[in-house]
Structures are given as structure tokens and as C-alpha cells.
Amino acid sequence: MGGLVRGQKPKAVLVDVGGTLIEAVPSPPEVYAETLSRYGPAVSPAEVAPVFTEVWQEMTQEHPLGLDRYHLWKGGERAWWGAFLRRVLERLHHPAPWQEVLDELFATFxxxxxxxxxxxxxxxLKKLKENGVKVGAVSNWDSRLPQLLHGLGLAPLLDVVVVSALEGVEKPNPEIFCRALQRLGVSAAEATHWGDSPLDDYRGAQACGIFPVLIDRHGLFFDSYVRASHLGEAYELVFG
Structure with a gap:
């Protein structure tokens, strides 16, 4: 594993966003179920959830690993989400008008x-800033993320925000991590990355030479990873 020398404190922390800093409440399947039920037959979150996951995994696998998914669609991110929604509707056999639903969901999230x-x-994040540690968000997200982080009050605590849709590359491609490091003015050996995906966050950061910590909020993974159950535990692990 590359990265920090034992006893060395990082000069920078890179952090994932979804599942690490923030989560959707209600969950996306709950929002989809509520929205679709207003446009046609009632559908439950329990019905939507497996279809949502299946379509997400399917569409993720359809683009080359490490390249931004939205750049591959004529029409960009909105076209990608439109295709995603249409597949969900087809598999649920739901007659909701996809364009109207897309408009609503796109605004909702x-x-x-x-x-x-x-x-x-x-x-x-405040403790990191107070201690002079640079902080960068590195996320596989569409172009709405910077404005969302601003609205949530997180933006002032982040020195850089590196978003796959704006960069043209996605985690686990090490390039997106390297760009964040360059903008922060630190080397990989001076940084750590915290995120909840074993592939995108942990292996991606490792490939760039960054010391990774897996944020495992639900105890799903194994001891082969350096793990923390939340960001506070990750902080104590690295800086304590």
C-alpha cells in the first residue's frame, strides 16, 4: 500500500461525497416510488429498490471503467438520467410519462x-481546517454537485471539489485523484482518501499512491481494508 509513512500526519484529506459526507433522505427508491405513484399506479419503495439497483449497475457496466458516464451520452447527464428512468419504468411496467417525471426528479435531487x-x-471537516489540513472532495457525480454542496453548507469547508462529470474521468481512475492532489498542491504521499466504495474509493486511491480509509458505516466489508465506521473514526485513525 502506498501513501503515508508510519507516524506521518497527512497534509491533505480527499473525501468522497455520497455515502461518506451526505446521503439522500428519503432514499432514491423512496423518492422514485412516491413520484411514480402520483403519475400512475401506486408502486412501493420495496418494488422500486431492486430495479433501481439493477439498472444502476447495468448502466455503470456499459461504459468503460474510469471514464465519465455522462460524456458518452449525446445530451450529457440529463440524457443519461433519462435513459436510466426509462429502463426503470420499463422493468416496473409503469406507464408514467418519463419526460415529466424526469423533469421533477432532476429538480428534486x-x-x-x-x-x-x-x-x-x-x-x-472543521477540525481539519483548523489544523491546517487541506480538504478536497472527489466524487463520481453530475455537474450539479458544487451547487448542492454550497446549499448544504459544506462548500466553505472544502478547498477543492473535483467532480467526474466536469473532469471527464471517474473513480477508480487514479487520474481524478491526481488532479485533486495537484490542485491542493500536495503529493500522494502527503494525502489520505476516505470513501465508502472498495473499488472506486479504496482501490482508486491506492492506484494513485494515496493512503485509503474505507468508510464502512454498516460493517459490510472485511479486515483486509483499513476501515472506519464513520468520519470521526477515520480522523482518529489517521490523526489520533
């Missing part, structure tokens, strides 16, 4: 009130 900042996120 851009609103800060649809997201919850994990309770330890603000204290940890």
Missing part, C-alpha cells in the same frame, strides 16, 4: 433539503 449531511461531517 438538486435541492439541498433532499440530502442529509452525516452528523460527524461538519465537526471533522
Amino acid at each position: 438538486a435541492r439541498p433539503e433532499r440530502w442529509r449531511v452525516y452528523p460527524e461531517a461538519f465537526p471533522v
